[in-house]
Amino acid sequence: MQTVKTLQMLRTALAQLRGNTGTRIALVPTMGALHEGHLTLVRSAREMANHVVASIFVNPKQFGPNEDLDAYPRQLAADAALLEAEGVALLWAPDAEAMYPPGFATNVSVASVSEGLCGAARPGHFDGVATVVCKLFNQVAPDLALFGEKDFQQLAVIRAMARDLDLTRPHVDSIIGVPTVREADGLAMSSRNRYLSPDQRVAAATLPRAMQAAVRAIESGADVSSTLAGLQAEILGAGFGSVDYATLADSRSLASLAALGPEPARLLVAARIGGTRLIDNLPISAR
Ligand code: AMP
Secondary structure, three states: OEEEOOHHHHHHHHHHHHOOOOOOEEEEEEOOOOOHHHHHHHHHHHHHOOEEEEEEOOOHHHOOOOOOOOOOOOOHHHHHHHHHHOOOOEEEOOOHHHHOOOOOOOOOOOOHHHOOHHHHHOOOHHHHHHHHHHHHHHHHOOOEEEEEHHHHHHHHHHHHHHHHOOOOOOOHHHEEEEOOOEOOOOOEOOHHHHHOOHHHHHHHOHHHHHHHHHHHHHHOOOOHHHHHHHHHHHHHHOOOOEEEEEEEEEOOOOOEOOOOOOOOEEEEEEEEEOOEEEEEEEEEOOO
């Protein structure tokens, strides 16, 4: 595996990888501090393409002023070893200067789907995500790109961007969502889980457990708003300090739903425990 840190080196390495026509390249964008969730994306990518390009970039534009940009874990050498062991061909690891040279002035902003949920709690976050992912798509020009359903709203924002801007590499239909990978107790894997104290880590597993119970209740016809109120109470009772949202939403538009309808729906939650904000989401079968 080759690690490249400048755009020029990236272009040269990509030209070598592409070689023959028909060679398919998959991109797996990450912010590093890799865990099994990320590695699952890489394994899926390997099955779907000839070569996998992974990126590691802790994108300053997607962090708010009071968020954890400085504290975010950085471990490039360890991450590179994990990616190499998974058969990644190329690691794109630019620094902030390479990604945003002096004079950088463009913002990619996706309205609508980015506005509620995490977009409401983290102003500017999805502009930062859309801008960097648009750049990564143009830099690597992959045939397909893989993202986790763990960040369900992020996946929706990226798909909307690719559709609205008529992107071709990748085309919106080649943006692949991969189901969330979980710890044995159900907690969704996240680079931020390492911020949790041992007690918080135990309490955090209440989140997916309570969400699964809420999904079962809603699927069996329970009232949505009282189920969501009960879910919030259970999360707070387990030791979470606040719940940013606990919402039933349409899987495509992410518009919130008062009741389950014929379209696929999703239960989405963001809650804070200590200083750590955790998100999770689960599918709900339509009626
Ligand atoms: P991050 O490094 O947190 O920006 O995540 C990079 C990619 O990995 C994103 O597409 C995430 O949605 C995905 N990802 C993160 N955690 C998980 C997980 N537990 N299961 C599946 N994908 C994940």
